Amino acid sequence: MIVDSALGLIENTPLIELKNIYDGPGRLFGKAEFIQPGGSVKDRAALYIIRDAYKQGKLVKGQGVVEMTSGNMGAGLAVVCNQFGNPFTAVMSSGNSPQRVKMMESLGARVDLVAQVDGVPGQVTGGDIDAATVQAIALAKETGAFYVDQFNNPACVDAHFCGTGAELWQDLGDELTAFVAAVGTGGTFVGCSKYIKLQNRNIHCVAVEPSGSEVLAGKPITDAKHNMQGIGYGLMVPHWDHSLVDHYIAVTNDEAEDYRKLLAVKESLHLGFSAAANVCASIKLMQSGLLGETPVVATILCDSGLKY
Ligand SMILES: Cc1ncc(COP(=O)(O)O)c(C=O)c1O
Incomplete structure:
Protein backbone atom coordinates (compact mmCIF):
# COMPACT_ATOMS: atom_id res chain seq x y z
CA MET A 1 0.00 0.00 0.00
CA ILE A 2 1.49 3.36 -1.07
CA VAL A 3 0.18 6.67 0.28
CA ASP A 4 0.92 10.21 -0.97
CA SER A 5 1.93 11.63 2.40
CA ALA A 6 1.21 11.23 6.12
CA LEU A 7 -2.28 12.53 5.32
CA GLY A 8 -2.94 9.21 3.56
CA LEU A 9 -2.69 7.53 6.97
CA ILE A 10 -5.73 9.45 8.23
CA GLU A 11 -9.09 7.61 7.93
CA ASN A 12 -9.90 4.02 6.94
CA THR A 13 -8.76 2.62 10.27
CA PRO A 14 -9.33 -1.08 10.98
CA LEU A 15 -11.68 -2.57 13.56
CA ILE A 16 -10.07 -4.77 16.19
CA GLU A 17 -12.20 -7.49 17.75
CA LEU A 18 -11.59 -7.27 21.51
CA LYS A 19 -12.07 -10.98 22.20
CA ASN A 20 -9.73 -11.26 25.15
CA ILE A 21 -11.31 -8.50 27.18
CA TYR A 22 -14.88 -9.53 26.25
CA ASP A 23 -15.54 -13.11 25.19
CA GLY A 24 -19.28 -12.82 24.65
CA PRO A 25 -22.11 -13.34 24.37
CA GLY A 26 -21.95 -10.98 21.38
CA ARG A 27 -18.92 -9.29 19.80
CA LEU A 28 -17.07 -6.09 20.70
CA PHE A 29 -15.03 -4.14 18.15
CA GLY A 30 -12.71 -1.16 18.72
CA LYS A 31 -11.90 1.24 15.88
CA ALA A 32 -8.14 1.77 15.84
CA GLU A 33 -8.02 5.56 15.70
CA PHE A 34 -4.72 5.64 17.58
CA ILE A 35 -2.78 4.44 14.51
CA GLN A 36 -3.24 7.76 12.67
CA PRO A 37 -0.13 9.99 12.38
CA GLY A 38 -1.11 12.43 15.16
CA GLY A 39 -1.89 9.42 17.37
CA SER A 40 -5.62 10.01 17.79
CA VAL A 41 -9.15 10.23 16.41
CA VAL A 148 -10.13 26.49 14.06
CA ASP A 149 -12.90 26.55 16.72
CA GLN A 150 -13.40 22.78 16.98
CA PHE A 151 -16.33 23.10 19.42
CA ASN A 152 -18.37 25.04 16.83
CA ASN A 153 -16.83 24.06 13.48
CA PRO A 154 -19.28 21.81 11.55
CA ALA A 155 -16.39 20.17 9.66
CA CYS A 156 -15.67 18.39 12.95
CA VAL A 157 -18.98 16.52 12.65
CA ASP A 158 -18.66 16.04 8.86
CA ALA A 159 -15.33 14.23 9.39
CA HIS A 160 -17.15 11.53 11.34
CA PHE A 161 -20.36 11.53 9.29
CA CYS A 162 -18.49 11.03 6.00
CA GLY A 163 -15.55 9.12 7.51
CA THR A 164 -15.78 7.17 10.77
CA GLY A 165 -19.55 6.54 10.67
CA ALA A 166 -19.52 5.49 7.01
CA GLU A 167 -16.53 3.20 7.65
CA LEU A 168 -18.28 1.53 10.58
CA TRP A 169 -21.34 0.93 8.44
CA GLN A 170 -19.22 -0.43 5.59
CA ASP A 171 -17.47 -2.87 7.94
CA LEU A 172 -20.41 -4.01 10.09
CA GLY A 173 -23.62 -2.80 8.41
CA ASP A 174 -26.83 -4.20 9.80
CA GLU A 175 -24.91 -6.59 12.07
CA LEU A 176 -24.26 -3.57 14.31
CA THR A 177 -26.40 -3.42 17.47
CA ALA A 178 -24.81 -0.40 19.17
CA PHE A 179 -22.23 2.35 18.73
CA VAL A 180 -20.54 3.68 21.88
CA ALA A 181 -18.43 6.86 22.11
CA ALA A 182 -17.12 9.26 24.74
CA VAL A 183 -17.76 12.95 24.13
CA GLY A 184 -15.23 15.78 23.90
CA THR A 185 -16.48 18.27 21.32
CA GLY A 186 -19.09 15.69 20.33
CA GLY A 187 -17.80 15.51 16.74
CA THR A 188 -17.19 11.75 16.88
CA PHE A 189 -20.44 10.83 18.61
CA VAL A 190 -22.71 13.15 16.63
CA GLY A 191 -21.14 12.53 13.19
CA CYS A 192 -21.05 8.72 13.54
CA SER A 193 -24.49 8.47 15.16
CA LYS A 194 -26.10 10.65 12.46
CA TYR A 195 -24.67 8.41 9.75
CA ILE A 196 -25.56 5.17 11.50
CA LYS A 197 -29.12 6.25 12.40
CA LEU A 198 -29.68 7.32 8.79
CA GLN A 199 -28.94 3.72 7.72
CA ASN A 200 -30.88 2.05 10.54
CA ARG A 201 -32.42 4.11 13.30
CA ASN A 202 -32.81 1.06 15.57
CA ILE A 203 -29.06 0.86 16.16
CA HIS A 204 -28.41 2.09 19.71
CA CYS A 205 -26.14 5.13 19.98
CA VAL A 206 -24.57 5.46 23.42
CA ALA A 207 -22.76 8.49 24.84
CA VAL A 208 -20.06 8.04 27.50
CA GLU A 209 -19.30 10.62 30.22
CA PRO A 210 -17.07 10.64 33.30
CA SER A 211 -18.99 9.89 36.54
CA GLY A 212 -19.86 13.09 38.37
CA SER A 213 -19.58 15.17 35.19
CA GLU A 214 -22.64 13.91 33.32
CA VAL A 215 -23.92 17.18 31.91
CA LEU A 216 -25.13 15.72 28.61
CA ALA A 217 -27.23 13.19 30.53
CA GLY A 218 -28.84 16.17 32.28
CA LYS A 219 -27.29 15.62 35.71
CA PRO A 220 -25.72 18.27 37.94
CA ILE A 221 -21.91 18.27 38.14
CA THR A 222 -20.77 16.66 41.39
CA ASP A 223 -17.12 16.21 40.42
CA ALA A 224 -15.68 18.27 37.54
CA LYS A 225 -12.22 16.68 37.88
CA HIS A 226 -11.55 13.34 36.21
CA ASN A 227 -8.71 11.46 34.53
CA MET A 228 -10.24 11.14 31.03
CA GLN A 229 -8.37 13.90 29.18
CA GLY A 230 -10.05 15.02 25.95
CA ILE A 231 -13.62 14.22 27.06
CA GLY A 232 -16.17 15.27 29.71
CA TYR A 233 -15.66 19.02 29.86
CA GLY A 234 -18.81 19.50 31.94
CA LEU A 235 -20.47 21.70 29.34
CA MET A 236 -23.32 21.34 26.86
CA VAL A 237 -21.28 21.12 23.65
CA PRO A 238 -22.66 23.12 20.68
CA HIS A 239 -22.57 20.09 18.30
CA TRP A 240 -24.83 18.12 20.68
CA ASP A 241 -28.00 16.49 19.36
CA HIS A 242 -29.87 14.78 22.16
CA SER A 243 -32.24 13.05 19.71
CA LEU A 244 -29.39 10.77 18.58
CA VAL A 245 -28.79 9.32 22.05
CA ASP A 246 -30.40 6.05 23.19
CA HIS A 247 -28.43 5.70 26.45
CA TYR A 248 -25.90 7.63 28.52
CA ILE A 249 -23.29 5.64 30.44
CA ALA A 250 -20.95 7.02 33.11
CA VAL A 251 -17.46 5.66 33.83
CA THR A 252 -15.47 6.29 37.02
CA ASN A 253 -11.79 7.21 37.21
CA ASP A 254 -11.02 3.80 38.70
CA GLU A 255 -12.87 1.98 35.93
CA ALA A 256 -10.99 3.95 33.25
CA GLU A 257 -7.69 3.17 35.00
CA ASP A 258 -8.57 -0.54 35.32
CA TYR A 259 -9.63 -0.85 31.68
CA ARG A 260 -6.41 0.82 30.49
CA LYS A 261 -4.53 -1.96 32.25
CA LEU A 262 -6.84 -4.66 30.91
CA LEU A 263 -6.54 -3.39 27.33
CA ALA A 264 -2.75 -3.36 27.62
CA VAL A 265 -2.39 -6.78 29.20
CA LYS A 266 -5.22 -8.69 27.49
CA GLU A 267 -5.27 -7.05 24.06
CA SER A 268 -1.68 -5.69 23.85
CA LEU A 269 -3.13 -2.20 23.26
CA HIS A 270 -1.51 0.68 25.16
CA LEU A 271 -4.26 3.31 24.95
CA GLY A 272 -5.50 6.51 26.61
CA PHE A 273 -8.21 6.92 29.24
CA SER A 274 -11.10 7.79 26.91
CA ALA A 275 -10.51 4.62 24.86
CA ALA A 276 -10.57 2.67 28.13
CA ALA A 277 -13.79 4.44 29.17
CA ASN A 278 -15.37 3.52 25.83
CA VAL A 279 -14.48 -0.16 26.22
CA CYS A 280 -15.65 -0.19 29.84
CA ALA A 281 -18.99 1.43 28.91
CA SER A 282 -19.46 -1.00 25.99
CA ILE A 283 -18.98 -4.01 28.24
CA LYS A 284 -21.33 -2.61 30.91
CA LEU A 285 -23.93 -2.12 28.21
CA MET A 286 -23.48 -5.61 26.73
CA GLN A 287 -23.80 -7.14 30.19
CA SER A 288 -26.88 -5.06 31.03
CA GLY A 289 -29.15 -7.05 28.72
CA LEU A 290 -30.42 -3.81 27.11
CA LEU A 291 -29.04 -4.89 23.73
CA GLY A 292 -30.43 -8.43 23.60
CA GLU A 293 -28.54 -11.72 23.86
CA THR A 294 -25.80 -11.51 21.24
CA PRO A 295 -25.14 -7.83 20.53
CA VAL A 296 -22.47 -6.51 18.15
CA VAL A 297 -20.97 -3.32 19.53
CA ALA A 298 -18.47 -0.90 17.97
CA THR A 299 -16.56 1.70 19.94
CA ILE A 300 -13.67 4.10 19.43
CA LEU A 301 -10.09 3.49 20.55
CA CYS A 302 -9.45 7.25 20.62
CA ASP A 303 -5.73 7.62 21.24
CA SER A 304 -2.48 5.93 22.11
CA GLY A 305 -1.32 5.70 25.72
CA LEU A 306 2.05 7.27 24.90
CA LYS A 307 0.82 10.82 25.60
CA TYR A 308 0.01 10.13 29.28
C1 LIG B 1 -8.35 11.37 23.98
C2 LIG B 1 -9.60 11.84 23.36
N1 LIG B 1 -10.66 11.02 23.36
C3 LIG B 1 -11.85 11.40 22.85
C4 LIG B 1 -12.03 12.65 22.30
C5 LIG B 1 -13.42 13.03 21.85
O1 LIG B 1 -13.57 13.36 20.55
P1 LIG B 1 -14.66 14.42 20.08
O2 LIG B 1 -14.05 15.77 20.26
O3 LIG B 1 -14.86 14.08 18.64
O4 LIG B 1 -15.88 14.25 20.90
C6 LIG B 1 -10.95 13.53 22.28
C7 LIG B 1 -11.08 14.88 21.74
O5 LIG B 1 -10.21 15.72 21.84
C8 LIG B 1 -9.71 13.12 22.82
O6 LIG B 1 -8.64 13.94 22.84
Missing part, protein backbone atom coordinates in the same frame (compact mmCIF):
# COMPACT_ATOMS: atom_id res chain seq x y z
CA LYS A 42 -8.72 14.02 16.13
CA ASP A 43 -6.58 13.72 12.97
CA ARG A 44 -9.83 13.24 11.07
CA ALA A 45 -11.35 16.50 12.31
CA ALA A 46 -8.07 18.36 11.70
CA LEU A 47 -7.96 17.22 8.06
CA TYR A 48 -11.60 18.10 7.36
CA ILE A 49 -11.36 21.50 9.05
CA ILE A 50 -8.23 22.62 7.19
CA ARG A 51 -9.46 21.29 3.83
CA ASP A 52 -12.80 23.01 4.38
CA ALA A 53 -11.16 26.32 5.38
CA TYR A 54 -9.17 26.32 2.11
CA LYS A 55 -12.32 25.49 0.10
CA GLN A 56 -14.22 28.34 1.73
CA GLY A 57 -11.34 30.80 1.22
CA LYS A 58 -10.94 31.31 4.98
CA LEU A 59 -7.34 30.05 4.91
CA VAL A 60 -4.49 30.49 2.44
CA LYS A 61 -1.02 28.96 2.21
CA GLY A 62 1.41 30.49 4.71
CA GLN A 63 -1.34 31.92 6.98
CA GLY A 64 -1.17 31.02 10.67
CA VAL A 65 -3.60 28.56 12.27
CA VAL A 66 -4.54 28.78 15.98
CA GLU A 67 -6.57 26.39 18.13
CA MET A 68 -7.42 25.70 21.75
CA THR A 69 -6.67 22.01 22.24
CA SER A 70 -6.32 19.32 24.88
CA GLY A 71 -3.39 18.05 22.80
CA ASN A 72 -4.85 15.55 20.37
CA MET A 73 -6.46 18.11 18.05
CA GLY A 74 -3.16 20.01 18.30
CA ALA A 75 -1.15 16.99 17.17
CA GLY A 76 -3.62 16.36 14.33
CA LEU A 77 -3.49 20.01 13.25
CA ALA A 78 0.32 20.02 13.44
CA VAL A 79 0.40 16.99 11.09
CA VAL A 80 -2.12 18.51 8.67
CA CYS A 81 -0.82 22.12 8.77
CA ASN A 82 2.74 20.93 7.97
CA GLN A 83 1.48 19.30 4.80
CA PHE A 84 -0.66 22.28 3.74
CA GLY A 85 2.11 24.82 4.52
CA ASN A 86 0.54 26.70 7.47
CA PRO A 87 2.35 27.53 10.73
CA PHE A 88 0.31 26.21 13.66
CA THR A 89 0.01 27.45 17.25
CA ALA A 90 -1.67 25.27 19.90
CA VAL A 91 -3.13 27.01 22.97
CA MET A 92 -3.50 24.42 25.72
CA SER A 93 -4.33 24.26 29.41
CA SER A 94 -1.22 23.42 31.42
CA GLY A 95 -3.28 20.64 33.07
CA ASN A 96 -2.81 18.38 30.04
CA SER A 97 0.13 16.02 30.02
CA PRO A 98 3.63 17.34 29.06
CA GLN A 99 3.96 14.48 26.53
CA ARG A 100 1.37 16.33 24.43
CA VAL A 101 3.51 19.46 24.35
CA LYS A 102 6.51 17.39 23.31
CA MET A 103 4.65 15.75 20.45
CA MET A 104 3.20 19.01 19.10
CA GLU A 105 6.55 20.82 19.34
CA SER A 106 8.37 17.96 17.64
CA LEU A 107 5.88 18.28 14.77
CA GLY A 108 6.86 21.95 14.45
CA ALA A 109 3.94 23.56 16.30
CA ARG A 110 4.26 26.46 18.72
CA VAL A 111 2.60 25.66 22.07
CA ASP A 112 1.17 28.37 24.38
CA LEU A 113 0.34 26.96 27.82
CA VAL A 114 -2.46 28.58 29.85
CA ALA A 115 -2.50 28.30 33.66
CA GLN A 116 -5.33 26.20 35.14
CA VAL A 117 -8.29 27.98 36.71
CA ASP A 118 -9.78 25.25 38.92
CA GLY A 119 -8.35 21.92 37.72
CA VAL A 120 -5.16 20.17 38.73
CA PRO A 121 -2.47 18.59 36.48
CA GLY A 122 -3.98 15.57 34.67
CA GLN A 123 -7.52 16.80 35.41
CA VAL A 124 -8.73 19.59 33.12
CA THR A 125 -12.09 21.26 33.86
CA GLY A 126 -14.54 23.30 31.79
CA GLY A 127 -13.14 26.43 33.49
CA ASP A 128 -9.62 25.54 32.33
CA ILE A 129 -10.91 25.03 28.78
CA ASP A 130 -12.69 28.41 28.85
CA ALA A 131 -9.49 30.18 29.91
CA ALA A 132 -7.49 28.55 27.09
CA THR A 133 -10.24 29.39 24.58
CA VAL A 134 -10.20 33.10 25.49
CA GLN A 135 -6.43 33.17 24.95
CA ALA A 136 -6.64 31.29 21.61
CA ILE A 137 -9.30 33.65 20.23
CA ALA A 138 -7.25 36.71 21.26
CA LEU A 139 -4.09 35.30 19.67
CA ALA A 140 -5.84 34.48 16.38
CA LYS A 141 -7.30 38.00 16.24
CA GLU A 142 -3.97 39.65 17.05
CA THR A 143 -2.00 37.69 14.44
CA GLY A 144 -4.62 37.39 11.67
CA ALA A 145 -4.54 33.61 11.98
CA PHE A 146 -7.35 31.20 11.10
CA TYR A 147 -9.11 30.16 14.32
Whole structure:
Protein backbone atom coordinates (compact mmCIF):
# COMPACT_ATOMS: atom_id res chain seq x y z
CA MET A 1 0.00 0.00 0.00
CA ILE A 2 1.49 3.36 -1.07
CA VAL A 3 0.18 6.67 0.28
CA ASP A 4 0.92 10.21 -0.97
CA SER A 5 1.93 11.63 2.40
CA ALA A 6 1.21 11.23 6.12
CA LEU A 7 -2.28 12.53 5.32
CA GLY A 8 -2.94 9.21 3.56
CA LEU A 9 -2.69 7.53 6.97
CA ILE A 10 -5.73 9.45 8.23
CA GLU A 11 -9.09 7.61 7.93
CA ASN A 12 -9.90 4.02 6.94
CA THR A 13 -8.76 2.62 10.27
CA PRO A 14 -9.33 -1.08 10.98
CA LEU A 15 -11.68 -2.57 13.56
CA ILE A 16 -10.07 -4.77 16.19
CA GLU A 17 -12.20 -7.49 17.75
CA LEU A 18 -11.59 -7.27 21.51
CA LYS A 19 -12.07 -10.98 22.20
CA ASN A 20 -9.73 -11.26 25.15
CA ILE A 21 -11.31 -8.50 27.18
CA TYR A 22 -14.88 -9.53 26.25
CA ASP A 23 -15.54 -13.11 25.19
CA GLY A 24 -19.28 -12.82 24.65
CA PRO A 25 -22.11 -13.34 24.37
CA GLY A 26 -21.95 -10.98 21.38
CA ARG A 27 -18.92 -9.29 19.80
CA LEU A 28 -17.07 -6.09 20.70
CA PHE A 29 -15.03 -4.14 18.15
CA GLY A 30 -12.71 -1.16 18.72
CA LYS A 31 -11.90 1.24 15.88
CA ALA A 32 -8.14 1.77 15.84
CA GLU A 33 -8.02 5.56 15.70
CA PHE A 34 -4.72 5.64 17.58
CA ILE A 35 -2.78 4.44 14.51
CA GLN A 36 -3.24 7.76 12.67
CA PRO A 37 -0.13 9.99 12.38
CA GLY A 38 -1.11 12.43 15.16
CA GLY A 39 -1.89 9.42 17.37
CA SER A 40 -5.62 10.01 17.79
CA VAL A 41 -9.15 10.23 16.41
CA LYS A 42 -8.72 14.02 16.13
CA ASP A 43 -6.58 13.72 12.97
CA ARG A 44 -9.83 13.24 11.07
CA ALA A 45 -11.35 16.50 12.31
CA ALA A 46 -8.07 18.36 11.70
CA LEU A 47 -7.96 17.22 8.06
CA TYR A 48 -11.60 18.10 7.36
CA ILE A 49 -11.36 21.50 9.05
CA ILE A 50 -8.23 22.62 7.19
CA ARG A 51 -9.46 21.29 3.83
CA ASP A 52 -12.80 23.01 4.38
CA ALA A 53 -11.16 26.32 5.38
CA TYR A 54 -9.17 26.32 2.11
CA LYS A 55 -12.32 25.49 0.10
CA GLN A 56 -14.22 28.34 1.73
CA GLY A 57 -11.34 30.80 1.22
CA LYS A 58 -10.94 31.31 4.98
CA LEU A 59 -7.34 30.05 4.91
CA VAL A 60 -4.49 30.49 2.44
CA LYS A 61 -1.02 28.96 2.21
CA GLY A 62 1.41 30.49 4.71
CA GLN A 63 -1.34 31.92 6.98
CA GLY A 64 -1.17 31.02 10.67
CA VAL A 65 -3.60 28.56 12.27
CA VAL A 66 -4.54 28.78 15.98
CA GLU A 67 -6.57 26.39 18.13
CA MET A 68 -7.42 25.70 21.75
CA THR A 69 -6.67 22.01 22.24
CA SER A 70 -6.32 19.32 24.88
CA GLY A 71 -3.39 18.05 22.80
CA ASN A 72 -4.85 15.55 20.37
CA MET A 73 -6.46 18.11 18.05
CA GLY A 74 -3.16 20.01 18.30
CA ALA A 75 -1.15 16.99 17.17
CA GLY A 76 -3.62 16.36 14.33
CA LEU A 77 -3.49 20.01 13.25
CA ALA A 78 0.32 20.02 13.44
CA VAL A 79 0.40 16.99 11.09
CA VAL A 80 -2.12 18.51 8.67
CA CYS A 81 -0.82 22.12 8.77
CA ASN A 82 2.74 20.93 7.97
CA GLN A 83 1.48 19.30 4.80
CA PHE A 84 -0.66 22.28 3.74
CA GLY A 85 2.11 24.82 4.52
CA ASN A 86 0.54 26.70 7.47
CA PRO A 87 2.35 27.53 10.73
CA PHE A 88 0.31 26.21 13.66
CA THR A 89 0.01 27.45 17.25
CA ALA A 90 -1.67 25.27 19.90
CA VAL A 91 -3.13 27.01 22.97
CA MET A 92 -3.50 24.42 25.72
CA SER A 93 -4.33 24.26 29.41
CA SER A 94 -1.22 23.42 31.42
CA GLY A 95 -3.28 20.64 33.07
CA ASN A 96 -2.81 18.38 30.04
CA SER A 97 0.13 16.02 30.02
CA PRO A 98 3.63 17.34 29.06
CA GLN A 99 3.96 14.48 26.53
CA ARG A 100 1.37 16.33 24.43
CA VAL A 101 3.51 19.46 24.35
CA LYS A 102 6.51 17.39 23.31
CA MET A 103 4.65 15.75 20.45
CA MET A 104 3.20 19.01 19.10
CA GLU A 105 6.55 20.82 19.34
CA SER A 106 8.37 17.96 17.64
CA LEU A 107 5.88 18.28 14.77
CA GLY A 108 6.86 21.95 14.45
CA ALA A 109 3.94 23.56 16.30
CA ARG A 110 4.26 26.46 18.72
CA VAL A 111 2.60 25.66 22.07
CA ASP A 112 1.17 28.37 24.38
CA LEU A 113 0.34 26.96 27.82
CA VAL A 114 -2.46 28.58 29.85
CA ALA A 115 -2.50 28.30 33.66
CA GLN A 116 -5.33 26.20 35.14
CA VAL A 117 -8.29 27.98 36.71
CA ASP A 118 -9.78 25.25 38.92
CA GLY A 119 -8.35 21.92 37.72
CA VAL A 120 -5.16 20.17 38.73
CA PRO A 121 -2.47 18.59 36.48
CA GLY A 122 -3.98 15.57 34.67
CA GLN A 123 -7.52 16.80 35.41
CA VAL A 124 -8.73 19.59 33.12
CA THR A 125 -12.09 21.26 33.86
CA GLY A 126 -14.54 23.30 31.79
CA GLY A 127 -13.14 26.43 33.49
CA ASP A 128 -9.62 25.54 32.33
CA ILE A 129 -10.91 25.03 28.78
CA ASP A 130 -12.69 28.41 28.85
CA ALA A 131 -9.49 30.18 29.91
CA ALA A 132 -7.49 28.55 27.09
CA THR A 133 -10.24 29.39 24.58
CA VAL A 134 -10.20 33.10 25.49
CA GLN A 135 -6.43 33.17 24.95
CA ALA A 136 -6.64 31.29 21.61
CA ILE A 137 -9.30 33.65 20.23
CA ALA A 138 -7.25 36.71 21.26
CA LEU A 139 -4.09 35.30 19.67
CA ALA A 140 -5.84 34.48 16.38
CA LYS A 141 -7.30 38.00 16.24
CA GLU A 142 -3.97 39.65 17.05
CA THR A 143 -2.00 37.69 14.44
CA GLY A 144 -4.62 37.39 11.67
CA ALA A 145 -4.54 33.61 11.98
CA PHE A 146 -7.35 31.20 11.10
CA TYR A 147 -9.11 30.16 14.32
CA VAL A 148 -10.13 26.49 14.06
CA ASP A 149 -12.90 26.55 16.72
CA GLN A 150 -13.40 22.78 16.98
CA PHE A 151 -16.33 23.10 19.42
CA ASN A 152 -18.37 25.04 16.83
CA ASN A 153 -16.83 24.06 13.48
CA PRO A 154 -19.28 21.81 11.55
CA ALA A 155 -16.39 20.17 9.66
CA CYS A 156 -15.67 18.39 12.95
CA VAL A 157 -18.98 16.52 12.65
CA ASP A 158 -18.66 16.04 8.86
CA ALA A 159 -15.33 14.23 9.39
CA HIS A 160 -17.15 11.53 11.34
CA PHE A 161 -20.36 11.53 9.29
CA CYS A 162 -18.49 11.03 6.00
CA GLY A 163 -15.55 9.12 7.51
CA THR A 164 -15.78 7.17 10.77
CA GLY A 165 -19.55 6.54 10.67
CA ALA A 166 -19.52 5.49 7.01
CA GLU A 167 -16.53 3.20 7.65
CA LEU A 168 -18.28 1.53 10.58
CA TRP A 169 -21.34 0.93 8.44
CA GLN A 170 -19.22 -0.43 5.59
CA ASP A 171 -17.47 -2.87 7.94
CA LEU A 172 -20.41 -4.01 10.09
CA GLY A 173 -23.62 -2.80 8.41
CA ASP A 174 -26.83 -4.20 9.80
CA GLU A 175 -24.91 -6.59 12.07
CA LEU A 176 -24.26 -3.57 14.31
CA THR A 177 -26.40 -3.42 17.47
CA ALA A 178 -24.81 -0.40 19.17
CA PHE A 179 -22.23 2.35 18.73
CA VAL A 180 -20.54 3.68 21.88
CA ALA A 181 -18.43 6.86 22.11
CA ALA A 182 -17.12 9.26 24.74
CA VAL A 183 -17.76 12.95 24.13
CA GLY A 184 -15.23 15.78 23.90
CA THR A 185 -16.48 18.27 21.32
CA GLY A 186 -19.09 15.69 20.33
CA GLY A 187 -17.80 15.51 16.74
CA THR A 188 -17.19 11.75 16.88
CA PHE A 189 -20.44 10.83 18.61
CA VAL A 190 -22.71 13.15 16.63
CA GLY A 191 -21.14 12.53 13.19
CA CYS A 192 -21.05 8.72 13.54
CA SER A 193 -24.49 8.47 15.16
CA LYS A 194 -26.10 10.65 12.46
CA TYR A 195 -24.67 8.41 9.75
CA ILE A 196 -25.56 5.17 11.50
CA LYS A 197 -29.12 6.25 12.40
CA LEU A 198 -29.68 7.32 8.79
CA GLN A 199 -28.94 3.72 7.72
CA ASN A 200 -30.88 2.05 10.54
CA ARG A 201 -32.42 4.11 13.30
CA ASN A 202 -32.81 1.06 15.57
CA ILE A 203 -29.06 0.86 16.16
CA HIS A 204 -28.41 2.09 19.71
CA CYS A 205 -26.14 5.13 19.98
CA VAL A 206 -24.57 5.46 23.42
CA ALA A 207 -22.76 8.49 24.84
CA VAL A 208 -20.06 8.04 27.50
CA GLU A 209 -19.30 10.62 30.22
CA PRO A 210 -17.07 10.64 33.30
CA SER A 211 -18.99 9.89 36.54
CA GLY A 212 -19.86 13.09 38.37
CA SER A 213 -19.58 15.17 35.19
CA GLU A 214 -22.64 13.91 33.32
CA VAL A 215 -23.92 17.18 31.91
CA LEU A 216 -25.13 15.72 28.61
CA ALA A 217 -27.23 13.19 30.53
CA GLY A 218 -28.84 16.17 32.28
CA LYS A 219 -27.29 15.62 35.71
CA PRO A 220 -25.72 18.27 37.94
CA ILE A 221 -21.91 18.27 38.14
CA THR A 222 -20.77 16.66 41.39
CA ASP A 223 -17.12 16.21 40.42
CA ALA A 224 -15.68 18.27 37.54
CA LYS A 225 -12.22 16.68 37.88
CA HIS A 226 -11.55 13.34 36.21
CA ASN A 227 -8.71 11.46 34.53
CA MET A 228 -10.24 11.14 31.03
CA GLN A 229 -8.37 13.90 29.18
CA GLY A 230 -10.05 15.02 25.95
CA ILE A 231 -13.62 14.22 27.06
CA GLY A 232 -16.17 15.27 29.71
CA TYR A 233 -15.66 19.02 29.86
CA GLY A 234 -18.81 19.50 31.94
CA LEU A 235 -20.47 21.70 29.34
CA MET A 236 -23.32 21.34 26.86
CA VAL A 237 -21.28 21.12 23.65
CA PRO A 238 -22.66 23.12 20.68
CA HIS A 239 -22.57 20.09 18.30
CA TRP A 240 -24.83 18.12 20.68
CA ASP A 241 -28.00 16.49 19.36
CA HIS A 242 -29.87 14.78 22.16
CA SER A 243 -32.24 13.05 19.71
CA LEU A 244 -29.39 10.77 18.58
CA VAL A 245 -28.79 9.32 22.05
CA ASP A 246 -30.40 6.05 23.19
CA HIS A 247 -28.43 5.70 26.45
CA TYR A 248 -25.90 7.63 28.52
CA ILE A 249 -23.29 5.64 30.44
CA ALA A 250 -20.95 7.02 33.11
CA VAL A 251 -17.46 5.66 33.83
CA THR A 252 -15.47 6.29 37.02
CA ASN A 253 -11.79 7.21 37.21
CA ASP A 254 -11.02 3.80 38.70
CA GLU A 255 -12.87 1.98 35.93
CA ALA A 256 -10.99 3.95 33.25
CA GLU A 257 -7.69 3.17 35.00
CA ASP A 258 -8.57 -0.54 35.32
CA TYR A 259 -9.63 -0.85 31.68
CA ARG A 260 -6.41 0.82 30.49
CA LYS A 261 -4.53 -1.96 32.25
CA LEU A 262 -6.84 -4.66 30.91
CA LEU A 263 -6.54 -3.39 27.33
CA ALA A 264 -2.75 -3.36 27.62
CA VAL A 265 -2.39 -6.78 29.20
CA LYS A 266 -5.22 -8.69 27.49
CA GLU A 267 -5.27 -7.05 24.06
CA SER A 268 -1.68 -5.69 23.85
CA LEU A 269 -3.13 -2.20 23.26
CA HIS A 270 -1.51 0.68 25.16
CA LEU A 271 -4.26 3.31 24.95
CA GLY A 272 -5.50 6.51 26.61
CA PHE A 273 -8.21 6.92 29.24
CA SER A 274 -11.10 7.79 26.91
CA ALA A 275 -10.51 4.62 24.86
CA ALA A 276 -10.57 2.67 28.13
CA ALA A 277 -13.79 4.44 29.17
CA ASN A 278 -15.37 3.52 25.83
CA VAL A 279 -14.48 -0.16 26.22
CA CYS A 280 -15.65 -0.19 29.84
CA ALA A 281 -18.99 1.43 28.91
CA SER A 282 -19.46 -1.00 25.99
CA ILE A 283 -18.98 -4.01 28.24
CA LYS A 284 -21.33 -2.61 30.91
CA LEU A 285 -23.93 -2.12 28.21
CA MET A 286 -23.48 -5.61 26.73
CA GLN A 287 -23.80 -7.14 30.19
CA SER A 288 -26.88 -5.06 31.03
CA GLY A 289 -29.15 -7.05 28.72
CA LEU A 290 -30.42 -3.81 27.11
CA LEU A 291 -29.04 -4.89 23.73
CA GLY A 292 -30.43 -8.43 23.60
CA GLU A 293 -28.54 -11.72 23.86
CA THR A 294 -25.80 -11.51 21.24
CA PRO A 295 -25.14 -7.83 20.53
CA VAL A 296 -22.47 -6.51 18.15
CA VAL A 297 -20.97 -3.32 19.53
CA ALA A 298 -18.47 -0.90 17.97
CA THR A 299 -16.56 1.70 19.94
CA ILE A 300 -13.67 4.10 19.43
CA LEU A 301 -10.09 3.49 20.55
CA CYS A 302 -9.45 7.25 20.62
CA ASP A 303 -5.73 7.62 21.24
CA SER A 304 -2.48 5.93 22.11
CA GLY A 305 -1.32 5.70 25.72
CA LEU A 306 2.05 7.27 24.90
CA LYS A 307 0.82 10.82 25.60
CA TYR A 308 0.01 10.13 29.28
C1 LIG B 1 -8.35 11.37 23.98
C2 LIG B 1 -9.60 11.84 23.36
N1 LIG B 1 -10.66 11.02 23.36
C3 LIG B 1 -11.85 11.40 22.85
C4 LIG B 1 -12.03 12.65 22.30
C5 LIG B 1 -13.42 13.03 21.85
O1 LIG B 1 -13.57 13.36 20.55
P1 LIG B 1 -14.66 14.42 20.08
O2 LIG B 1 -14.05 15.77 20.26
O3 LIG B 1 -14.86 14.08 18.64
O4 LIG B 1 -15.88 14.25 20.90
C6 LIG B 1 -10.95 13.53 22.28
C7 LIG B 1 -11.08 14.88 21.74
O5 LIG B 1 -10.21 15.72 21.84
C8 LIG B 1 -9.71 13.12 22.82
O6 LIG B 1 -8.64 13.94 22.84
